Structures are given as structure tokens and as C-alpha cells.
Amino acid sequence: MKFISIIILYISILSANALQESINKADPYSLLRLSKGVYSGNIIIDKPLTIEGKDRGVIIRGDGDGTVITINSSNVTLKNLTISHSGDKFYKIDSAIRMNRCKECVIDRCRIEDSLYGIDMNMVSDSNITNSFITSNNREIEFRGNALKLYYAFNNIFSNNTIQKSRDITLNYSNHNLFKNNQFIENRFATHLSLSHSNIFRDNLYQYNSVAIMIMGAKETKVINNQILSSKGASGIGVVINGVADFRFEHNIVKFNAQGLYIEGGEKAKGMKRYIINNQISYNKEAIHFHQSIKDNTITHNKIVGNIEDITKDLPSKMESSNIIEYNYWDKYGGFDENGDNIGDTPHRVYQYANSLWQYNHNVKFFYASPIMSLLNFISELAPFIEPHLLLEDRKPYIHLSL
16 A cells, blocks of 8 residues: 555656556555646546545546546545546536446545536446535536436435536436435536436535426435525526326425426326425415326425415316315415414415416416506405416415424
8 A cells, every 4th residue: 555655646746647557557445645736537447446635636637538537347436636627528428527337436525627527427326426516617507517417326325515507417217316415506407307216305405506406207206304495597496396206395495486396287197196295485486386287296284485476377277186285384374263273264275366367378477466467366356257266275274383
């Protein structure tokens, strides 16, 4: 081990790719400790190995073409490194780090910058990405790569990372991964799941993303105790839910978004699909936006406060009987509690009056929040000339906050 350390201290002053030569010469499970300096990238690791920066300021820099570090072996650790300057070709998935068909790897206290993709994980399992910072190149967001790209990746843990100003974080066919205590800031789709099951997102901060979480075709996903704040733009969305089964959304804070939750309810399969429980959904333009049907939802014990619209739906259809909606606190509830049990004596019903016509006819949106729409809405509530459309009914609304 002493011999390896001496070699690494020496190669830090060489211009050739002596780091690759040292990797090739090292025995499996060796530790290569790098002193402060810039090391040539485009390296390949094909054996169990640890590369650790002994000091701050250890940079492994690519030549601007291809991937900076390629890992083709299990039991590889990268620690305390800055990894930068990958190529810029999308079709090659040029990345700071590419991990291929490996397991039990660790990336800890690394900084990834000035690269197209951050970490490309192809068939990776039982690995940890921790305490790291990942950003992209400085192009327009659609020309950046994904900070994390998981494909057939299982049982990995991502914790205490900051991912900022990248394009997306994607999981495809990737199951049983845990994301905990991470920060996702100023990305496009901060988390995008497709056909990926049994993943957990806990205690993360999502802020200033275009869409914080998008879940499509996923089973048994858990989103618990996250802060989902300030999705960017007039169409910024906190959470998009489409084609899920046994989706658990609990103890989250969803605030300051154009749409808090966007729920696609057109699935044909029967059975309870979404459990939205004990969340604070507040100060959004729309708290919950339903597309097509309102069905197969359990919505209970949520605090729904300060939103311009609590419930909206963009296609006309009735709320179906397959929902369980009760014990939520709605600041717009106008009922009473004569027996003092903190449950409203009458259900809380959310209707669609004249001022919601823009949801079906966007030509009307020009008049949204205008005096004429407010007047039509007031008249409709006072003396309806047509029956308003019932969107949602909470049969046991809370009178006082109990969350």
C-alpha cells in the first residue's frame, strides 16, 4: 500500500495519463490516494479498487470527448474527487462516471461538474452514491444531460447529495432504490420514474424544478416526508402521477407550485391506486388537478390551505364511488360542528361554478379572476341557474387543524 501511495504522489506532476497506468498495475482491492492536482481522465477501472483524494482539489479531468471515468467492475470506490469535462454527445451518453454491470460500488464526497451526463448507471446494484454534488454543463437545460440515469438498477442508495442545474434524474426498469436526504434544485424533471417499482423517496428537498416528481407506470412507490416547493413557471408541477398502483404519498409539504399534484385518473384497471395521506398542500395555484376521472384515491388527513383552487379537473366526468375522501382540513369549508367532535356536520363539497369554465374551454381563461367571472360565480352560488358540477366530496371534513 505504501508503494502505491508513492507512485500516485509522483504521477501528479506528469502530463501523460499515468493514473490509468497505475490503475492497470495495481492489485485488486488496492487503495490509490491522490495528492492535490489535475489528473487526466478518460480512465477505465476494470478491477475492485479505491481511488481517494488525499487532499481537497484532486481533479480528474476528461479531454472533452467521451466519458471521464468508466467503471466495469464491482467493489469500486471513488472518494473526495472532482470529476469534470466529459464529451457532449447525447448518442454516446458521454458522462462524468459510467457504471456498467457492477455492484457494491461507492461514490462518496465527489463533485461532478462541466459534464453532459453525471452518473450513468447501467445494470448497477447494491451501490451507494453519497455526500456528492452533481451539476451539468452550462448550456440551456434541454441541451444538458441527466444528473443520474438509472437503467435496470436495483437496491441502490442515494443519500445526502445535491443535484442542481441538470436536466433530469431518470429511473427506467429500476426497482428497490432509496433516495434519502437529497436536494434537487433548478432541474427540469427532478425525479422521473418509468416502469420502476418499489422505490422510496424520503426526506428530500425539491425546489425550483420544472417538475419535482413524475411517476409513470410504477408500483409500490413511496414518497414520504419530502418538501416539494416552488416548481418553476406558469406550468410548474409538484408531482405528476400516471399509471401507478399502491402509490403512497405521505407527510409531504407541497407549496408554491402552479399545480401541486397532477393525477391521471384514466386507468382501466380497478383497485385503489393512490394513497394521499397526512400532507400539507398549500399556497398552490391548484392543489390537486385531476385529468379524466376522479377514482381509486384514498385522500385523508391532509391540510389543504391557501390554494387558489383546491380541486380542478380538465375533462367533464363524475367523481366515482371508488374514492375514500375524509378527515381532511379545508380552509374553504363553510360548515359547522354542533357536537364539538371536530368533524363538520355536513360534507365539504367542491363544485365547479362559472369561474371554472376555463378548465374545459381555454378560450375562457382570458377572463379568469376577472370581475365578470367573479360576478357569474357569485350568482351561481347564490341562485344557480344551472346545476354546478360536483368535483369532490369529503364526508368528514375537519373543522380545526389536527395535523
